[in-house]
Amino acid sequence: MHVALGGTFDPVHDGHLALFERAFELGDVTVGLTSDELAPKTRHVDRYVRSFEDRKRDLIADLEPLAEKYDREFEVRKLEEPTGIATEPQFDYLIVSPETRDGGERINEIRRQRGYDPLEIEVVDHVTAEDGERISSTRIVRGEIDRHGNLTPEHEGRGTERPEQGEPGRTER
Numbered sequence: 014m015h016v017a018l019g020g021t022f023d024p025v026h027d028g029h030l031a032l033f034e035r036a037f038e039l040g041d042v043t044v045g046l047t048s049d050e051l052a053p054k055t056r057h058v059d060r061y062v063r064s065f066e067d068r069k070r071d072l073i074a075d076l077e078p079l080a081e082k083y084d085r086e087f088e089v090r091k092l093e094e095p096t097g098i099a100t101e102p103q104f105d106y107l108i109v110s111p112e113t114r115d116g117g118e119r120i121n122e123i124r125r126q127r128g129y130d131p132l133e134i135e136v137v138d139h140v141t142a143e144d145g146e147r148i149s150s151t152r153i154v155r156g157e158i159d160r161h162g163n164l165t166p167e168h169e170g171r172g173t174e175r176p177e178q179g180e181p182g183r184t185e186r
Contacts, residue, residue: 014040017099017132018108019092021047021150023062025075026160028110028140028148033076035137036108037083045092045099046072061154065091096120099132107132110139 016036022029022044036042046069052062062068069089080087090098099107099120109117114136121131139147142162152158156168 014105015103016040016042016106016108017045017097017104018042019045019047019097019099021052021062021068022072023052023068023150024153024160025071026140026148026150026153027162030075030079031140032108032110032137033079035135036106037079037085037087039106039108039135041085042076042080042087043098043104044072044076044087044089045097046089047092051092051094096123100124100127100129102127102129104132106135108135108137111136 016039018032018036020029033042033044046065049062049065052065072089076087076089079085092098095116096119098104099117100123102124107117107120114134117132117134121134124131140162142148142152142158143164144158146152148158148160148162153160156165159165159168
């Protein structure tokens with residue numbers, strides 16, 4: 014089986030890891046990672062998104078142990094449009110979170126129009142933080158929680174603007 018999923022993954026957190034875990038349980042995985050141009054358009058709040066290369070490096074570091082655990086292959090591909098790679102014929106499954114299920118249905122409509130079988134859509138529930146709210150990259154970059162959902166009231170977070178050249182950037186790992 015071949016599994017697709019996509020996102021901005023900035024930063025990767027335990028909610029994303031739950032998506033990846035389910036994907037690797039099902040088969041080999043292709044992760045679509047939003048391009049630098051697409052990433053800001055997929056955000057519901059205004060915030061700085063790290064570069065594609067930085068996000069890809071961190072994503073691969075998180076995917077490698079899971080691929081090894083499940084004895085699976087994976088690749089990371091650049092997403093230039095929201096429906097991304099999942100409209101291609103080779104995929105069997107699409108992993109989504111509850112709020113992206115509708116996007117999965119749109120992908121299946123496109124696949125049907127192209128004469129491809131629809132994907133099995135696997136919805137993976139959110140992972141909750143220490144405060145009972147869902148873990149999200151937005152909450153992490155605001156400094157509310159860490160990638161595991163632990164409250165971090167002393168953390169400043171990341172601003173909405175890209176750091177100036179020479180100014181140290183932040184990596185939330």
